[in-house]
Amino acid sequence: MSTRGELITPALLRTWQVSRDAQGKDDRGTVLVIGGARRTPGAALLAGRTALRVGAGRLTLAVAESAAVASAVALPESGAVGLPESGGRIDGAAAPAVLAADLAAADVVLLGPGLDNAGDTAELLRGLVPEIPRDAAVVLDAYALGVFRDLTGIHEPLSGRLVLTPNRTEAALLLGREEVDDAAAAAADIARTYGAVVTSQGRITAPDGRAWEVPAGNPGLATSGSGDVLAGAVAGFLARGAAPDQGACWGTYLHASAGDRLSSSKGPLSFLASELLEAMPQIMAELTV
Numbered sequence: 432m433s434t435r436g437e438l439i440t441p442a443l444l445r446t447w448q449v450s451r452d453a454q455g456k457d458d459r460g461t462v463l464v465i466g467g468a469r470r471t472p473g474a475a476l477l478a479g480r481t482a483l484r485v486g487a488g489r490l491t492l493a494v495a496e497s498a499a500v501a502s503a504v505a506l507p508e509s510g511a512v513g514l515p516e517s518g519g520r521i522d523g524a525a526a527p528a529v530l531a532a533d534l535a536a537a538d539v540v541l542l543g544p545g546l547d548n549a550g551d552t553a554e555l556l557r558g559l560v561p562e563i564p565r566d567a568a569v570v571l572d573a574y575a576l577g578v579f580r581d582l583t584g585i586h587e588p589l590s591g592r593l594v595l596t597p598n599r600t601e602a603a604l605l606l607g608r609e610e611v612d613d614a615a616a617a618a619a620d621i622a623r624t625y626g627a628v629v630t631s632q633g634r635i636t637a638p639d640g641r642a643w644e645v646p647a648g649n650p651g652l653a654t655s656g657s658g659d660v661l662a663g664a665v666a667g668f669l670a671r672g673a674a675p676d677q678g679a680c681w682g683t684y685l686h687a688s689a690g691d692r693l694s695s696s697k698g699p700l701s702f703l704a705s706e707l708l709e710a711m712p713q714i715m716a717e718l719t720v
Contacts, residue, residue: 434615434642435642435644436615436634436635436636436641436642436643436644437641437642437643437644438643438644438646439635439643439644439645439646439680439683439684440646441717441718443680444680444681444684444718444720445718445719447673447677447680447681448719448720449486449668449671449672449673449677449681449720450671450672456488456489457488457489458488459486459487459488459489459670459671460487460488460489460538460539460669460670460671460672461487461488461489461490461491461536461537461538461539461670462479462482462487462489462490462491462537462538462539462540462541462666462667462670463490463491463493463530463533463534463536463537463539463540463541464478464479464482464490464491464492464493464541464542464544464663464666465493465514465526465530465540465541465542465543465555465559466478466493466494466541466542466543466544466545466546466572466573467492467493467494467495467498467502467544467545467546468494468495468498468520468521468545468546468547468548469495469497469498469516469519469520470547471545471546471547472494472495472498472501472502472545473545473656474544474545474573474656474659475492475493475494475502475544475545475659476492476502476505476506477544477656477659477660477663477704477705477708478541478544478572478659478660478662478663478666479492479506479509479663480506480663480705480708481659481660481663481664481667481707481708481711482539482541482663482664482666482667482670483508483509483667484663484664484667484708484709484711484712485663485664485667485668485671485681485682485685485711485715486667486668486670486671486715486720487539487666487667487670487671488670489510490506490508490509490510491509491510491511491512491533491537492506492509492510492511492512493511493512493514493526493529493530493533494511494512494513494514494545495513495514495516495521496513496514496515496516497513497516498513499511499512499513499514500513510533512529512530512533513529514526514529514530515529520547520548520551521546521548521551521555522551522554523550523551523552523553523554523555523557523558524554524558526554526555526558526559527555527558527559527562530559530562531562534559534562534563534564535562535564537563537564537567538566538567538568538669538670539567539568539569539570539666539669539670540559540563540567540568540569540570541569541570541572541662541663541666542555542556542559542569542570542571542572542575543570543571543572543573543574543575543576543662544572544573544658544659544662544663545573545659546573546574546575547574548574549574549577549578552574552575552577552578553578553581553582555575556575556578556579556582556585557582557584557585560585560588560589561585561588563588565588566592567592568592568593568594568666568669568670568675568678569589569592569593569594570593570594570595570596570662570665570666570669571593571594571595571596572596572658572659572662573601573658573659576595576596576597576601576604576605577601577604579595579605579625580604580605580606580607586625586626587626589625589626589627590625590626590627590638591626591638591675592675593625593626593627593628593675594627594628594629594630594665594669594675594678594679595621595625595627595628595629595630595631596629596630596631596658596661596662596665597618597621597629597631598631598632598658599611599614599631599632602614602617602618602621602631603617605621605624605625606620606621606624614631614632614634615634615636615642617631618631618634618636618642619636619640619642621636622636622637622638622640623638623640625638626638627675628675628676628678628679629679630661630665630679630682630683633645633647633648633683633687635676635679635680635683637675637676641676643676643680645680645683645684645687645688647684647687647688647690647691648687648690648691649690649691649694649699650699650700651690651693651694651698651699651700651701651702652686652687652690652707654700654702654703654704655704656703656704656705657686657690657704657707659704660686660704660705660707660708661682661683661686662682663708664681664682664683664685664686664708664711665678665679665681665682665683666678666682667682668681668682681720685711685714685715686707688714689707689708689710689711689714690702690707692710692714693706693707693710
């Protein structure tokens with residue numbers, strides 16, 4: 432039977448304050464979001480906007496070339512890089528060369544939101560991971576989680592600086608199973624196997640077995656784009672200097688708490704993922720982060 436984790440409370444989070452005295456945007460870190468296929472650029476936009484909302488200093492969106500200009504207009508606070516496309520899909524083999532300079536400048540790399548092809552995503556990971564600075568944190572989401580298990584050569588370089596955000600289906604893929612019966616036990620197995628912090632269904636698990644639980648959240652969070660907001664929140668706190676476990680706890684707490692506030696004000700199933708990130712600043716102000 433899985434043990435319960437430590438409850439994440441405002442009092443606990445206040446002991447984990449990330450820096451609030453940054454003198455400029457460079458002091459609050461740079462996030463590079465890689466995703467946004469032609470049909471789904473909004474996922475990368477949601478993740479990137481959330482990273483800025485929680486305090487990241489700089490943001491670059493790397494999305495399909497056909498969506499790059501529109502993405503830059505939709506989120507003028509960010510830079511935008513167009514990724515090569517082939518047949519309407521991101522060319523995973525060609526993209527790493529285009530991103531060399533942005534990877535070198537990144538404090539956090541978030542890969543996955545809006546990618547829509549497993550093979551292309553696998554090629555991206557193979558080419559990108561060797562170019563990510565050794566001191567940069569990495570967050571994997573969505574399709575990146577589905578292909579990660581089979582890319583054994585890139586696991587070790589990411590160990591200790593990696594955050595994974597799987598749902599139950601993605602957790603099963605990471606473990607090579609048909610399905611997951613005990614979500615908490617599965618998260619512990621994933622964390623230990625990959626040397627990663629795992630945030631899944633309101634529970635955060637570290638590789639050494641420590642675990643935390645968010646006493647918030649509701650069924651309305653199971654909506655399109657919600658996972659992109661969660662991944663973006665985690666990335667934003669990592670950019671500000673939080674350790675992987677604390678960044679995952681902060682991001683997960685904000686995501687769930689924002690969902691609860693919106694459930695009360697808009698109805699349990701009526702709020703949108705884009706509204707989650709707009710509800711976060713008030714919660715952060717109450718926590719003095």
